[in-house]
Amino acid sequence: xxxxxxxxxFSLARVFAIASNTLLELVRLKVFYFLLCFALLxxxxxxxxxxxxxxxxxxxxxxxxxxxxxxxxxxxxxLSTAMIIPKDIEERTLYTILAKPVPRFEYLLGKLGGVxxxxxxxxxxxxxxxxxxxxxxxxxxxxxxxxxxxPGPDRDAALxxxxxxxxxxxxxxxxxxxxxxxxxxxxxxxxxxxxxxSSIFTIIVSCMVIICGYVQHFAREHALGAVxxxxxxxxxxxxxxxxxxxxxxxxxxWAFDILDDATGALPLDLxxxxxxxxxxxxxxxxxxxxxxxxxxxx
Amino acid sequence: MSTPAITIQKLTxxxxxxxxREKVTAVRELSLTVEPGQVYGLLGPNGSGKSTTMKIVLxxxxxxxxxxxxxxxxxxxxxxREDVGFLPENPYFYKFLTGAETLAFYGKLCGxxxxxLRERTRELLALVGLENAADRRLGGYSKGMLQRIGLAQAMxxxxxxxxxxxxxxxxxxAGSREIRDLILDFKKRGITVLLCSHLLEQVQEIxxxxxxLHQGVLVREGQLDELISxxxxxxxxxxxxTPELLAEIRAMVGRSKGRVVEEGRPKRTLERYFLEVTxxxxx
Numbered sequence: 001x002x003x004x005x006x007x008x009x010f011s012l013a014r015v016f017a018i019a020s021n022t023l024l025e026l027v028r029l030k031v032f033y034f035l036l037c038f039a040l041l042x043x044x045x046x047x048x049x050x051x052x053x054x055x056x057x058x059x060x061x062x063x064x065x066x067x068x069x070x071x072x073x074x075x076x077x078x079l080s081t082a083m084i085i086p087k088d089i090e091e092r093t094l095y096t097i098l099a100k101p102v103p104r105f106e107y108l109l110g111k112l113g114g115v116x117x118x119x120x121x122x123x124x125x126x127x128x129x130x131x132x133x134x135x136x137x138x139x140x141x142x143x144x145x146x147x148x149x150x151p152g153p154d155r156d157a158a159l160x161x162x163x164x165x166x167x168x169x170x171x172x173x174x175x176x177x178x179x180x181x182x183x184x185x186x187x188x189x190x191x192x193x194x195x196x197x198s199s200i201f202t203i204i205v206s207c208m209v210i211i212c213g214y215v216q217h218f219a220r221e222h223a224l225g226a227v228x229x230x231x232x233x234x235x236x237x238x239x240x241x242x243x244x245x246x247x248x249x250x251x252x253x254w255a256f257d258i259l260d261d262a263t264g265a266l267p268l269d270l271x272x273x274x275x276x277x278x279x280x281x282x283x284x285x286x287x288x289x290x291x292x293x294x295x296x297x298x
Numbered sequence: 299m300s301t302p303a304i305t306i307q308k309l310t311x312x313x314x315x316x317x318x319r320e321k322v323t324a325v326r327e328l329s330l331t332v333e334p335g336q337v338y339g340l341l342g343p344n345g346s347g348k349s350t351t352m353k354i355v356l357x358x359x360x361x362x363x364x365x366x367x368x369x370x371x372x373x374x375x376x377x378x379r380e381d382v383g384f385l386p387e388n389p390y391f392y393k394f395l396t397g398a399e400t401l402a403f404y405g406k407l408c409g410x411x412x413x414x415l416r417e418r419t420r421e422l423l424a425l426v427g428l429e430n431a432a433d434r435r436l437g438g439y440s441k442g443m444l445q446r447i448g449l450a451q452a453m454x455x456x457x458x459x460x461x462x463x464x465x466x467x468x469x470x471x472a473g474s475r476e477i478r479d480l481i482l483d484f485k486k487r488g489i490t491v492l493l494c495s496h497l498l499e500q501v502q503e504i505x506x507x508x509x510x511l512h513q514g515v516l517v518r519e520g521q522l523d524e525l526i527s528x529x530x531x532x533x534x535x536x537x538x539x540t541p542e543l544l545a546e547i548r549a550m551v552g553r554s555k556g557r558v559v560e561e562g563r564p565k566r567t568l569e570r571y572f573l574e575v576t577x578x579x580x581x
Contacts, residue, residue: 008409017406021392028394091390096451099356099384099461100407103376298358 014102015110022114026080027121035076036122042068043129047137058165061137065130066174069123073182076122078210081115081189082202094298104294108190112286115186123179131167138166173271174258180278181256185210187282188251191289194296212246213253220247251281301370303459303490304332304355309364311350311514324350326514328364332507334458337481337491339501339522342511348494349387351511352461355492356384368459380408383452387464387494389444393437397428397447400436401454408455422450426480442473449480459490466497471569472576478504499567502526535564 026032046064088094097107141162149155189206196202212219220243255277258270309328312321325347332338342348353359355366357373371378391400401419405411410418423429426446436444445465452460465481466474474497481491481504495501501508502522509519518525536543551558 011409013409013411014407017403021395021403025392025394092386092388093391095353095356095358095386096384096389096391096404096448097407098358099379099382100404100455101376101379101409102407295360297360298353 010103011106015106015113018097018102018107018110019113019117022084022111023117023121025084026114026118029080029083031079032076032118032122035072035079036125039068039072039122039126040129042072043126043133047133057141058134058137058162061133062171065133066171066178069126069130069175070178070181072126073119073122073178074185074210077115077119077182077186078189078203078206080118081186082193082196082199082206084111084115085190085193086196086199086202089298098298105290108194108286108290108293112187112190115190116183119179119182119186123175127175130171134167138162141166170266173266173268177256177258177266177271177274177278180275180282181253184251184253184256184278184281184285187285187289191285191292194289194293209250210253213251214257215254216247216250216252217254219243220252252277300334302331302367303334303336303369304330304338304492305365305367305370306330306351306355307365309351309354309366310362311347311354311359312362323514325354325511328511328514328516330509330516330519332490332492334369334490335485335488336507337485337493337505339505339508340492340494340511341496341498341501341508345513346511347514348511349463352384352463352492352494356382356461380455381457382459382461383454383457384461385445385448385452385463385465387467389448391436391444391447391451394435396433396435397423397439397443397450398432400447401450404451404454410455418454422453425453425483426450427476440473442469442476445469445473445477446480449477453484457489459492460484461492463494464496465493466495466500471572474500475569475573499569531559 043065046061046068085094088097094107098104142159145155145158145162149158185206188209189202192205192209193199193202196205255274258266258274307329309325310323311325312323314321328347328351340348340351350359354361355368355373357375357379360374366373368378369381371381392403395403398419401422402415405415405418419432420429423432426449428443428446428450431439431443436447439447449460449462449465452462460481462481466477469477478500481493484491485504491504493501493505505522507520508522508525510517548558
């Protein structure tokens, strides 16, 4: 008689156990602290934008800080995700986990869950820094405006403009998009790691796909545009077919680069469209990764 | 008649070689049965197909042909793993977890939780003699301690079958003895053990039945005593024999059709001598 309870086809408790263990593993990696320190430093440095008008200063600060957050979460997503499965295979930990009544789907879902939770932790540590930096700038700008302008409607309007230019709820959709972009890259890296033989191979392939993801938009327009104006031929069909395949396999990361929009108000429909695209990419890469991992010989 | 712990029927595994037309046959037409409560030793040189066979039994690798079952359940199904615990060769586990956390993690994977899991963790730490190292991270464990925590994780859901791949590889003699004693303890509890090892002396001490694989083919299989005993010889060990008694025995043998093949003082093993001299464990 075994001590284990009756086997369930899908168990959220097992997924949670793997995800929380993966989160613990990732937040104890040196690369996590290294990248996080750099990101926090980058956000703090964005304070030093002094030669512009205060609206430009706030815009520039937000662009720089959000750009830094986007870059570091993306790096964190790729570097940490690339390690988890190859390391489990190399150290044979994967054998001991899959020799338990754990379906491969749950293992992979737990790993993705752990990575997404780690990215949330990273965002949760970076956002207070961003808020702090914007608050410091807001207070110093308010003090400077109060000193330089005489009391009256003009000063009140200037102070109100400063308050509006500082941190506001308009930034939240932009922050969510930054998180989703990193999550898409994490999901893509997890997919690569299901057939890769090492972490370094996973990192190289994932980085190449991500770079292609940034130019996919141009390549797609160019290829499909050329086909549209050209004559109907086998070559045109081939170009179109390859382009569509590439569009399916390579994420359109350009679509997530709406940071300039994020510094102002982000239209709800654009936010919803980008967030849905992110969700579709994450789900699609996870499912393809699972199909590869399900048949993988360990 | 009880269901066999492991049934392997005409198992074949062929690995393709990438970018080549050649293929490697790791296991060929292997059939064997491990009965409940047995300690079965699967022996063979490197590359003989032992690990592949174990991985197929555990569902980690798909067979090219044939079928494997664990207590009557197809070993490709996840459910079959409810009854099996596995310790791979040279496992590392998660170094950032303590011994207790490691067992809790594997317990959760098997559906345990709450007070039941805490109790099971305590039991297992006591069983493998690691109560004092329960809160120490695995990164600080010695090789022998890692193997023992590995055995404990394999036992977490009280499986009826243990699959052990080189459980004493790289462990010092004291640690090796402790692991061997643990396996014998599992045997007393009625747990079936499939053991792969290169340490033939250890296999001889523990196993009831063995199978020898060579180039993916099972070349010998049977009860250990039957396979290694020499039919026409008898061993007799005497304590404090006088020279007169020995002379009389030799004379009697001379008068009969028998022959003294070898005579001398029996020796303890080097391992036993080493353990007597050092006497400690590796903790």
